[in-house]
Amino acid sequence: MRTLFLAAMTVLMLVGTLGCQVREPVERAERPDVNVAATISLPSPQAAGQRSVEAALAGRHSERDFTALPLTKEALGQLLWAMQGIAVDVISGATRTAPSAGATHPLEVYVVIGNVTGLESGIYNYVQHNHSLRLIQAGEFAPELMVAALEQEFIAEAPVNFVLAADFARTTVRYGERGRRYVYMEVGHATQNLLLQAEALGLGTVAVGAFHDNRVATLLDTTSAPLMIVTTGFAR
Secondary structure, three states: OHHHHHHHHHHHHHHHHHHHHHOOOOOOOOOOOOOHHHEEEOOOOOOOOOOOHHHHHHHOOEOOOEOOOOEOHHHHHHHHHHHHOEEEEEOOEEEEOOOOHHHOOOEEEEEEEOOEOOEOOEEEEEEHHHOEEEEEEEOOOHHHHHHHOOOOOHHHHOOEEEEEEEOOHHHHHHHHHHHHHHHHHHHHHHHHHHHHHHHHOOOEEEEEOOOOHHHHHHHHOOOOEEEEEEEEEOEO
16 A cells, blocks of 8 residues: 555656646747847846835826936836846746746837936847846937827937837747737736836836837837837926
């Protein structure tokens, strides 16, 4: 009887081990083309704020009228971290601040900077693994982004516009067509994180979904699909 019990336990342990192997997250795509030496480091994010989550939720609202005041690098870094930064290390590896189905991380974050202290205007890509920015192209691109977003003027007036784009294949390769649903969920998670962090920092934001996808993708020089623009700055 004892022999049968031990044999059964061995089988269960083996099945459990195999099950864990099956559920291992797929290897993350962390932009292997990124030249770390060419990235711009951002100030370390702060994990403890002075405002509660409840207060940020109660105060969050869409803002479309922004002042000319610049954002600081500290605020920009905090916003990027809240949206898609590295949070904690767990058994399967580093996790992001926003959940991702199967840790497939399909999102790419682009930043169209118009007025941030210490950074030149241009289009940047956020590099999560070392919390930095990679300059794609220098210049004033907010007006072009505004045109691509149906002439919504506040986009050109704000100091920063975040664009979330997705490489759907990172998720669909594992989950099939249903993976597209998971990507849209992740965009919602990341956007809400950004909106609440901005509110906690005393900044105004508005999430924009009305734009010409192809024009925005061309502007960013990306093959990923643009899904959301979040305009951020100091409200009047």
